[in-house]
Amino acid sequence: MKIAIIGTGAIGGYYGARLWQAGNEVCFLMRSDLATVQKHGLRITSPDGDAHLINVPAFASTKEIGPVDLVVIALKATANHILPELLPPLLGSETCLLTLQNGLGNEAFLGQHFGPERILSGLCFVCLTRTAPGVIEHYGHGGIALGEASGPPSPRARLVVETFQKAKIDCRLATDMPWERWRKLLWNIPFNGLAIAAGHATVADLLREPELRSEVAELMHEVIVAAAAFGHVIGSDIPDFEIARSLDMGPYRPSSLIDFERGLPVEVEAIWGEPLRRARSAGVVLPRLSLLYSLLLRLTHESQKLDAS
């Protein structure tokens, strides 16, 4: 399978490396990391074993890559606006687009520009950080849920899942990706959001004080209410389960916090704005998400102003 990795940050670099190591024809599209990776390779530190990949097939443009079977979109959702210009050289008649992006609205955006029949949806459950150009640190977890953007699994989704599994990626065929997306938002909305709003807080910081920990749980319950309005049932016991699980993460910095601290765009609309708008459109009132979203809008706006100045 010929695979193009669009966006070789933490997600793209890590999974692309696994797929390449397993013998797939993988083409990495890179921008800022290109020169470094061409010179020094791609370094991954991981509890599953470190890796140093040299002669990585890295490209500066999609034209150099040409048509592929699978495009893995691992850019931040904030960069979606460049995809309509970026992706066409990669598209043959059967090319699938797999978004590994967070939040809501990415499949709809891709479907609108490239046809909904091309779109596959994936979600990563992994603690990864790109610490420098060409350097990725993997702290733990690593699973992917993958399936059709909506509807039951298809043979092509199954084929992609098998390709990932052969590369020793813990990938499972998801039967209901919209449910999976809300299920993941249940973690991302409180932890990624409060990490920024509570002043550079790690997961451990957010769970230390009872008041803040309680807000994490309450935000999770708001996500459950919103998901339920669209028919996605998430058990009310899940917040306690997720919080217990997150205690093991220690001083982990959610990816949005890292982006925020680097002055990079934060996926405010995909993770907080779009879920909130969908809930509002269904008549669901989510006061905590609403307040958090409004704070993040301003905090990220200010952070990027600082970065630009």
Add this chain to the structure above:
Amino acid sequence: MKIAIIGTGAIGGYYGARLWQAGNEVCFLMRSDLATVQKHGLRITSPDGDAHLINVPAFASTKEIGPVDLVVIALKATANHILPELLPPLLGSETCLLTLQNGLGNEAFLGQHFGPERILSGLCFVCLTRTAPGVIEHYGHGGIALGEASGPPSPRARLVVETFQKAKIDCRLATDMPWERWRKLLWNIPFNGLAIAAGHATVADLLREPELRSEVAELMHEVIVAAAAFGHVIGSDIPDFEIARSLDMGPYRPSSLIDFERGLPVEVEAIWGEPLRRARSAGVVLPRLSLLYSLLLRLTHESQKLDAS
């Protein structure tokens, strides 16, 4: 009337100066500003006319002041713990204690330590900043609501109001101070809180973006619901009125933001914690206040850690 001003920051300095200029015997208790004020006097810039007061009766201890008729408490509520040791030298048998502090719980604290019969309650509606030792900038407004901590106005409250009025302070006799306190919290809770949580936001910043402006209004509605649980009726039209009025303030920095930026204690418990606890005790759920309080707890805790290091 012999008056001791406890805490000569913005509030104590401004109103104390007015009372002194009107011929009252005023004793200012100062700590950090004492040497500067003794040397250079007290400077006030104000739309009502600038003032430069020299030979200000400033004292370093309450023992030097001795018994007075009225103690005006203009310290931050976060310094209340020093009052039981600080105030006794000021107390004669008829001495009244007037708290001009923000938030809930100050009268109860004073009553517990000095007897509830001594306590008067006041609230300032004024835009003031102490910009340097002995330098106070008055931007606008300036009214005080003053009355018994609970219950109808008494002759002694009336006498204090008249003393303030003779000093050309826009002071009115309040018939229901508990109501006044919730009414003022309606402004302080959103503006002082979001100014910190939204990343050093001025009043104008908080009202610029529709999402954030809407959160200001929603927090005000939460305060209305909480106040109502204690029998204090605030009209549901008040948030729109307050927001319209606040647009005139422009880039005003609420006092809590200034404290926060200076690494000084912020009145988190008096302004957000105590109202939230009272609401919870009455079975009232205030999700936005709850989230805001938890964020402020951490943000101010971190800010003071930075200051201490």
